[in-house]
Amino acid sequence: MSDIRDSNTSTAANDGNEGGGRLAGVRQSAADAYQNTRERTSAAYESARERAGSALDSVRQTARSAGERTGSGIEANPMAAVVGGLALGIVAGAILPRSKREQALLAPAGRKIHDTARQAVSAAKDAGREQIGELGLTRDSVQRRLGEFTDRAVGAVKTSAGAAAETVTSSNH
Secondary structure, three states: HHHHHHHHHHHHHHHHHHHHHHHHHHHHHHHHHHHHHHHHHHHHHHHHHHHHHHHHHHHHHHHHHHHHHHHHHHHOOOOHHHHHHHHHHHHHHHHHOOOHHHHHHHHHHHHHHHHHHHHHHHHHHHHHHHHHHHHHHHHHHHHHHHHHHHHHHHHHHHHHHHHHHHHHHHHOO
């Protein structure tokens, strides 16, 4: 009987070792999969972090460059900057809705400015007509002179182009 017990015990032990071996294999596979996933996730995180840093640097450089170009442009042509600013102000003022309080406060001033501007334009037209009349210029004479000027300008351009072509032709031969 003792032989039967020993053989049953050894069979149970072998079954336990086989089951323990399988369990250890599954544990090792899970640990390997976890480690592999962890490494890939870490690498993806580092890559995304580097790309985000590069993008941020690029945006900073672009903004810095745009600021420098804008500053250079303003220094080179301050009148254009002033005119551009005024144009933006006018557009913003035209787009933004007026409140009832603004309309009540500014309507009289707006009418006065409008009337004054209309009178100024009318006076400028009258003065211009007088000056043209004193010079003896009529619509026909101005058109004729403009036509003569245009003909002379076209002739000068043709002559210049011919001379340039002749110079290029003679220097090639």
